[in-house]
């Protein structure tokens with residue numbers, strides 16, 4: 001049975017599609033079967049997938065939203081090891097369906113207080129649906145005042161923060177433009193190290 005990961009955050013541009021695509025590609029390692037489902041009408045990942053070279057590792061891809069999403073998940077659940085769901089930038093029905101269907105919700109946020117506030121709606125959705133959820137810091141600088149302020153606020157709230165974050169790295173946009181993940185286009189880059197570490201911290205529990 002697939003382990004289902006929803007990537008959700010109502011704030012636009014937080015890095016949902018970047019995280020979903022790179023995570024899905026990294027999870028392919030070791031011959032795992034991975035499906036990536038784009039539930040966002042913006043179709044960023046459908047366009048990314050259309051650029052994917054025929055020689056790249058096989059990633060099952062579908063665009064699906066609303067009631068069709070539940071059907072697509074039911075169809076793929078038995079044959080996949082992982083299903084990664086990208087969601088639109090709002091906390092409405094489609095995000096709720098994706099969150100409800102998931103085993104784990106990843107909530108990317110950039111290190112700023114408005115991003116942190118925006119993540120509250122998605123955290124609440126995940127809590128309402130009783131789903132495991134983790135905040136993932138994206139475009140995190142290695143040091144600086146902003147980083148400190150956001151880290152302090154997250155600690156004060158006892159926010160469920162994933163240890164592994166992603167830095168602000170041009171490799172992400174470069175890989176995206178080729179229909180690839182950073183672990184494929186720049187496997188020795190710092191970005192690839194971060195994505196691999198993130199993926200292995202999510203390896204699904206035994207028996208799933």
Ligand SMILES: Nc1ncnc2c1ncn2[C@@H]1O[C@H](COP(=O)(O)OP(=O)(O)OP(=O)(O)O)[C@@H](O)[C@H]1O
Pocket residue numbers: 011012013014015016017018019040042044087088089138139166167168169170172173176
């Ligand atoms: N870690 C990163 N380092 C550098 N650039 C990044 C990083 N993550 C995302 N970006 C860039 O930020 C922009 C927004 O990213 P992305 O499309 O993944 O966000 P999103 O949350 O899916 O947006 P939307 O809400 O519109 O769906 C893109 O140009 C992407 O290349």
Ligand SMILES: [Mg+2]
Pocket residue numbers: 016017018040044086087
């Ligand atoms: Mg997106």
